[in-house]
Structures are given as structure tokens and as C-alpha cells.
Amino acid sequence: MESIAKLLQAIPKYDALPELLQFLIPIVTSCVIIFALMALCVLFMVWLERKVSAHIQDRLGPMVVGGWHGWAQTLADALKLLLKEDIVPASVDKILFKMAPFIVFLGAFAAYVVLPFGASSFVTDLNIGILYIVAVSSLSVIGIIMAGWASNNKYSLYGSMRAAAQVISYEIPAALSIMAVVISVGSLSMVEIVKAQDGSFLNWFIFKNPFIFLAFIIYFIASLAEVNRTPFDLPEAESELIAGYHTEYSGMRFAFFFLAEYANMLLVASVATTLFLGGWTLPIPLLSEIIPGPIIFLVKALLLIFIQMWMRWSLPRLRVDQLMYVNWKVLMPASFVLILGAGWMAIR
Amino acid sequence: MEVDYSGDIMTLNMGPQHPSTHGVLRLVLKTDGEIVADAVPHIGYLHRCFEKHVEDVDYAGVIPFTDRMDYCAAMNMEQGYVLAVEKLMGIEVNDRVRYLRIIMAELSRIASHLIAAGTYGNDIGSFTPFLWCFRDREKILDFFEETCGARLLYNYHWVGGLMYDIKPGMEQKIVEFIDYFEPQVDNLNRLLSDNYIFIQRTANVGIMSPETAISYGVTGPNLRGSGVQFDVRKDEPYLGYEELEFEVPVGKGEHGPVGSCWDRYMVRIREVKESCKIIRQAVPRLTPGDVRENVPKRVKPPAGEVYMRTEAPRGELGYYIVSDGSLKPYRLKVKSPCFTVMSAFREVSRGAMIADIISILGSFDIVLGEIDR
Numbered sequence: 001m002e003s004i005a006k007l008l009q010a011i012p013k014y015d016a017l018p019e020l021l022q023f024l025i026p027i028v029t030s031c032v033i034i035f036a037l038m039a040l041c042v043l044f045m046v047w048l049e050r051k052v053s054a055h056i057q058d059r060l061g062p063m064v065v066g067g068w069h070g071w072a073q074t075l076a077d078a079l080k081l082l083l084k085e086d087i088v089p090a091s092v093d094k095i096l097f098k099m100a101p102f103i104v105f106l107g108a109f110a111a112y113v114v115l116p117f118g119a120s121s122f123v124t125d126l127n128i129g130i131l132y133i134v135a136v137s138s139l140s141v142i143g144i145i146m147a148g149w150a151s152n153n154k155y156s157l158y159g160s161m162r163a164a165a166q167v168i169s170y171e172i173p174a175a176l177s178i179m180a181v182v183i184s185v186g187s188l189s190m191v192e193i194v195k196a197q198d199g200s201f202l203n204w205f206i207f208k209n210p211f212i213f214l215a216f217i218i219y220f221i222a223s224l225a226e227v228n229r230t231p232f233d234l235p236e237a238e239s240e241l242i243a244g245y246h247t248e249y250s251g252m253r254f255a256f257f258f259l260a261e262y263a264n265m266l267l268v269a270s271v272a273t274t275l276f277l278g279g280w281t282l283p284i285p286l287l288s289e290i291i292p293g294p295i296i297f298l299v300k301a302l303l304l305i306f307i308q309m310w311m312r313w314s315l316p317r318l319r320v321d322q323l324m325y326v327n328w329k330v331l332m333p334a335s336f337v338l339i340l341g342a343g344w345m346a347i348r
Numbered sequence: 349m350e351v352d353y354s355g356d357i358m359t360l361n362m363g364p365q366h367p368s369t370h371g372v373l374r375l376v377l378k379t380d381g382e383i384v385a386d387a388v389p390h391i392g393y394l395h396r397c398f399e400k401h402v403e404d405v406d407y408a409g410v411i412p413f414t415d416r417m418d419y420c421a422a423m424n425m426e427q428g429y430v431l432a433v434e435k436l437m438g439i440e441v442n443d444r445v446r447y448l449r450i451i452m453a454e455l456s457r458i459a460s461h462l463i464a465a466g467t468y469g470n471d472i473g474s475f476t477p478f479l480w481c482f483r484d485r486e487k488i489l490d491f492f493e494e495t496c497g498a499r500l501l502y503n504y505h506w507v508g509g510l511m512y513d514i515k516p517g518m519e520q521k522i523v524e525f526i527d528y529f530e531p532q533v534d535n536l537n538r539l540l541s542d543n544y545i546f547i548q549r550t551a552n553v554g555i556m557s558p559e560t561a562i563s564y565g566v567t568g569p570n571l572r573g574s575g576v577q578f579d580v581r582k583d584e585p586y587l588g589y590e591e592l593e594f595e596v597p598v599g600k601g602e603h604g605p606v607g608s609c610w611d612r613y614m615v616r617i618r619e620v621k622e623s624c625k626i627i628r629q630a631v632p633r634l635t636p637g638d639v640r641e642n643v644p645k646r647v648k649p650p651a652g653e654v655y656m657r658t659e660a661p662r663g664e665l666g667y668y669i670v671s672d673g674s675l676k677p678y679r680l681k682v683k684s685p686c687f688t689v690m691s692a693f694r695e696v697s698r699g700a701m702i703a704d705i706i707s708i709l710g711s712f713d714i715v716l717g718e719i720d721r
Binding site (some may be wrong): 006053056057058059154156230231233234240241242313314315316317318319320321322 | 354358359361366367368382469472473475478479480483539540543545546548549701702703704706
């Protein structure tokens, strides 16, 4: 954001603007940039998901729109969703119903503020960055519950209750596995965490010590549950709950749920990249100078997203009690062990 | 099963428009959170007065209506009816017709079980098996299309014969398909049947004891899933199934008790392999002949009644025909396998969770077109 502010200084007579505007313009600009980047990534991810699923399922997926392998298919779909009639069913709680998608989206969007895409490409480097992400991303649960409650539909209610129980439960092992990294670095700042991994592949936390490797596995599993991906996609279990909490949504509001879902996927993949896979760093001397940091970062994140998709199209779905079993009886004890282990490795 | 219900009971209306009720079934669930205290199936949304309707249609005209009962296995549906009328009229068909009927019935059984397995995967939350199964089913439908022009509702069996002979060279193609298809079943097992999550979701769920199954009159893969070895093809052979060698797979309870959803599912997968075996044996036995050789000029059975049962993919399919010697059946009653298994649904699903309801329903593999008729 500082660099944006500096760029803006170059505009003639920028200083003459009121102070409030001078304060707001960089914020709005960086929001727009982040939103555009996110929307672009999401569009690409949706296309990728359709392609990956298609090839796993022995078909081709979108091939027509836009020419080359249907690259514009998601663009067309997004446009269609945005142009559709905004249907608000008669018996819903109108205020909550209309607000819910944006709150869900806000939870995902706000977390992007501290993601360090490159050595200097981030909006801000909070000293409590990772804590901020954990806190903000759980905002979306409130939106999900609002959507489920306001829809006046029993399936939506089931979906949102499942989502709430699931996301809140799985946040604990996810946060604990993040703590393992924080203990090693001694800082909550995302930039500091990446800088601690610079230098060689062995500095990446995933390879640094076995406990943090375990933390990576736990974080990956827990993050799947947090973003409602298979095998933890119970809140929107199509075969049971039709579409879960967004059953009643259509058009643009549905698009926002969809956007938030994929933005969350990218978010957890980005967090995993930052914490465990060395963020924007690439310890190959020549390449790291040629390829810009954000590209390296996104490639790593997309690799994790690909694994998420791969799992989604191969695995069935767990049942509610099994989901809770995995969390409280497997992941939780394991994450306690790894915290102790990582702490021991750090003070050793 | 006794369940302790703590909270208030909420009624959840599942269907008739719901992605996994396999048609237009409506379930009224009494739920306490995720646990279902009672699941009452309501049927009849697809009722087309089949049995009354055909009383005003001549015998040959009934065949297209039978197609529309179990539309996933239309070949078997019309075969059962045709065999019943032939039994009533005392028509003997030649060997070519017999073996062609067996081949068609078994191909149709494979196609039907592929739908069952694929949609079951979908019910459990895995979408890929669905498309894998449909990919292979398409190839079977291609055979049917090549033979009689239709892909879903064939009207292929005639009283006393078949509509058309198969195209020259198709025997070879069918064997090639079986060669290709058998490894695909193992692929499906690797993807779905042996998947840990899938086993966790289906074994130990929806246990139907052999006693329950028999007392409700359950037949077909659902009965065999409970460990009862009963198959009309073996126990009361028709069309010459007794000349062919095949096993009748039953649920063994590899994972959890016998009669679980996994057992019922797995019986179908194993049956597909047995069907492949049957087709392999039947194809070389195809002797040249005229498939319309024994087709009567007019289907006018003598007065009397007949009950003919065949093994359709979903169980024992019985046709009871009363003839008054006219051109139209006086009464036609169908014993539907899906209907009987649906009657056991309430007992089997008691105390299950919502996700289990879907799992149980999927493992029964019902087709509403046949339940409602």
C-alpha cells in the first residue's frame, strides 16, 4: 500500500486534495487491486476445477466458449449470474438474506489484506498478520448462519448448522498447526514468516522439521474442512441437503457465495504457501530473479488448490459424526503433540 | 433400534423434488438434529394407471408400457411380460431368440447396475464414479440402439420372438466390450468400493437382517445383500439359464454386519461380473435362426391365468396375467421388486442419520417408475 501511496503522490496536485481523500484513495485503490486479482484467480480456478474434474471423469469439460479449451466459459457464467433476476423469496428474512452473501465474502476478502504475494506486493504487513487471518476468516461463519436462518428453508438451516459446527471445530487444529510455525519464527507477521524461509529449500518449514511437516498435513486437512471441500463438504452436500445454506440463492447473490468459496480456497492455499512452502521465495538462483515473486507464490498456491480439486473429485463425503471424530479425536490430539514438539525443537 | 431423542422433533420433507430420491419419491422425516426418528415414504407421484390401462390394450401393445416401468432396465421389464404371455400361449422360441434374450437381459442388467453403482457413489458424495459408470453404460446403449433403434425404451421383445436380429458382427463387438469392461469394474472398485470413507459411510449402515428381508418379501440384490442365496435365474430357471454357469453373489459382510448398504452395493458389482460371464457363454451359443419364426399372427391367448417371474436387475419381477380368451388381458398384475423393498425402508432406516437415509435409499436402488407404475 505504501508503494501505491507513493505512486499517487506523483499525480499532480494530489497534495491539494482534502486529507480524508488522501487517506481513502490508497485504501480504495488497493482494495480494487486485490479484488481484481482475486476475481481473476477465482475465474481461473473455476475453469481449472472444471477442467480437472472433466479429465478425472474421462470427459473434456468446457471446450467452446472463447476458443482455446473454453477459457472464457467461467467469464460467461459469471456474467450470466450477474445479469440474472435477483430473486428474494417472499418468506425470507429480507435484510439478513440480502446481507449474508456479502458477509461471507467479506470474511474471505478481508484476509487478503495481509497476504504477502511478493517481497513488496502486499497491502499491509500487520505484526499480527496470521492471527488476523484466523480471526477474519471465521467471520464468514456468521454469514453462513445468517444465510441458513434467513432462507426459511430447513435444508438451508441444516446446511448452515453443519457449516458452523464444522468450521468452528476445524479452526482449532488449523490454528494450532499455524502456531507450530509461529513458534519457530517467533513472529506473527506474514512477511517475517516468509523471510525466515528464504535461502534454501531446507529452510521451507515443510522440510524444516518433522513436527512442522505434520503441522502442514493437519493444516491442509483442517483447511479443507474450513472451506467446505470434499471430503468435508457436508454443509452443501448435494445429495442430502440439495445445496445447503445457499439453496434459496440465485443470481448475483449466489455468485458471491461461489466467489467466496473459491476465494477461501485460494486463501487457505495461500496461507499454507506462506507458512510452509516459503511464500514468494524460490531458492533457485537464476529463476528467482527472472520470475516475479507473486507468480511463484500463485503457482505454489495453485499446486495446493490442484490437490484440493484432485481430492474433491476422487473421494466420497464423510458423515457428520465421522467429521467430528476426525477433528476431535485425531487432528486435535495430533496438533497438541506437534505444538509441544515444535516448541521443543524451537528452544532446543 | 431404540434411540434416545433429546430435543424437539422437526419434520423434514424430503422430495418429491430432491436430488437423491431417485425420481419422485417423497420421504417425510421426523428428525432430531441429524438423527432421523422415523422416515415415512410416500409414493404415487409417478402413478400412470399401468395395470388398468393395459386392460384396454391388446397383448402386443402392452410391451411399450412395460418398458416404462423400470426405465433403467427396460429390456428386462418387457422380457418378463413376453415370457408370461408365451407361457400362457404355450409358445416355444428357438435357440437364437433364447440366447439373444439372455444377452440382451444381461447387458441391460449391467447397464442398470452401473446406474445403481454410479448414482450410489453420487449419493455418498463422490461424483466421479457416476460418470465412469455412465461412460460404460453408453456403450451398452449403443448396442441396443444399433439393434432396435432405441436407447432407453426398446419395445424389442415380441411375443414369440424379437423385433430384429442383431446386426452382423455384433457378437464380436459385444465380446470386445466385455473384454474392455471387466477391468473397468476393478477400476471402479479401486475408486469407490474399497475406498475407506465409502466403507465407513456404508458398512454398518442400514442393516437388513435376512429375516427382515424375507418377511418383507425383498428380492434381488437387496435380498442377496442380506446373505440369502436366492436368484430366480438359478432357482427357477427360464430361457435356459440352467445351461449357463454363473455364481449368485451374496453379501458376506466383509466390513461390518451382513446386510449393510455396502453388502447390497457390492452384490451388484459382483453381479455385473457374473453377467459378463453369462454373456461370454451365451455369445458362442448363438446359432443361425429367424428371430420372428415363432411370432404368432395374432396374440390371442386361451382363457386362463399365468404367473411368470424373472430376475430383473432390481429383483424378482412377476407378471400375473388373467386372460378371458380375448385380444386384451382381462387383468394384469405386476409384482414389483422395488415396491417390496420400499416397504422395508421404514424399518431399516429407523434411528439412522440424515446422510444414512440417503445411503440406505441409494443402496435399495429403487426406480419410481416401477414402484408407482
